[in-house]
Amino acid sequence: MRFSTTLHSLSGAVNTILGDNCTSLNSESRGNVHGSATSSSLHQTVTWSLLSPFYNDTIHLTGVYIFFPNEGNFEEFFDTLTAHSNHPSHKPHIYTGDFNAYTAEEIESHITPLDPHTLFRRMGDTNPAHSPASPLTTATARAADYRGRLLLNMLNSIEFIITNCRFPPPPPNHRPYTFFRKPNTYSILDYNLIAKRHAPLIRTCQVLQNVLPVSVTDHMPIHLHLDLPTSSNPVPPLPLQTSPARTLYHSKRLKDPQTEDTFTSALAKKVAKITPTFQVSRLTAQLHSSKVSPQSFADTANAAITEILQHAAFVVLGKVDPPTHKNEANKSAAQHNANHHSSQKPQEAHLQHTIQHHRNAIHTLQQDLSLDDPDTLTFHRDKLNQAHFSLDKLRNLKRQGKLLSTITQDAANDVGPADHQHNSMWDRDYLEKYKNNHTTSSLPQKTRCNASPDKRI
Secondary structure, eight states, X not given: OOOEEEEEEEESOOSOOOSTTOOOOOGGGGGXXXXXXXXXXXXXXXXXXXXXXXXXXXXXXXXXXXOOTTOOOXXXXXXXXXXXXXXXXXXXXXXXXXXXXXXXXXXXXXXXXXXXXGGGOOOOOOOGGGOOOOTTOOOOOSSHHHHHHHHHHHHHHHTEEEOTTTSSOOOTTSOOOOEEETTTEEXXXXXXXXXXXXXXXXXXXXXXXXXXXXXXXXXXXXEEEEOOOOOSSOOOOOOOOOOOOOOEEOGGGGGSHHHHHHHHHHHHHHHHHHTTTSOHHHHHHHHHTTSSOHHHHHHHHHHHHHHHHHHHIIIXXXXXXXXXXXXXXXXXXXXXXXXXXXXXXXXXXXXXXXXXXXXXXXXXXXXXXXXXXXXXXXXXXXXXXXXXXXXXXXXXXXXXXXXXXXXXXXXXXXXXXXXXXXXXXXXXXXXXXXXXXXXXXXXXXXXXXXXXXXTTO
16 A cells, blocks of 8 residues: 655754655755754654555654764653644554663553553563663753653653564564664664554564664664555545644753742642632532532543643743644744754753743743732743853853863964974973973073162162
8 A cells, every 4th residue: 555645844854755745854954944942953853644545544653863972952852752742543643763762671651451461561671771760860861761761751641652572572582672783782772652542553563683784774673564444445535634732841840949949839829829719619519419520520620720730830831832834834934043043062052942941931921910920030030140141151161161272272383293293282291391390491591781780779
């Protein structure tokens, strides 16, 4: 069955894409790539929508590549992936690619005893060094164990599962490694992911080992076989259905104690403000007297709790605002200008994003009187000043380092090419000679002096 495809780039720059109706984006067009905070990142993710007249639905396939050397923005990148798991529930959505993440054999926490027993069996990497970071970790190191924890957090929030190593589980003596590097490094860094509700569609998922030469890649492809209901006769195309992106907030900012305290304070103030209008005791009494149904009680309580949490998260943490099909064209020019002024260095880029976040929050609090909160406003102003100070300090240190490097290089060049090859300006031999007074002065031993011999002078 042949599918036609359409391409939607979520983040990063795509070097080469081949397929029907697919376009190729190179690194020079990074300003036109659709993304939020990760648009200047080297991480890449693209979604293809697969259509066929013999399949009365759409399959969404998201390719992922996480670039790990000297690259940050992992939380933002996983926020983008999570926010775009917003396709209608009946349409299969598959994530596939190189996540550069360790998950060992950890089972996704959203899998319950009510799910098929096959979901509890997943054979992964048993190397203790290849385990994901602890769920309670506060580290943000650019390591595969930390990326593994971010991946598992994403799977648990959107109820997706890892398909490789599971359908069916391979024999114990045949670990389904997806990565090999000489001399003897095996690990699982690549994954196929699908929603738990679509697991019955999976017939097999196998790692194809030793099918590609090592000179081509050190990764191994994964073959996912889905059993889709098809028709021998073409079916009319369905109208395009779009869903809003999932509502997400930058929860990683809660790792900062001051941010956590401000968030807690904002929650308490919103609870105090909403309590007079939301009478819990009256609603509970109505439930006990059967004046409202349990479902109505749950919906009302859930709406109130959601309003409280979203208010505090919005004014303190900031909302993840991924692109949508409607605003991509409008944002492309602005995004290009933003990327033009954004630093390519991870530390500077992070501080620039932090500064922009607090500026936006201050502007929102000042414009919207319903969000008036002096303490939260003071918090954002203090954080803005701290970020400005950190950015200036970082840039000054880099200027000093560059200046010192230039001076050292100039001094080394003065020594001469032949001498510099063996004795730099800071060579230990020179320091030893200076310490032991073994240097030779270039001044004459005797000097003439025309000073007056008069002792009064």
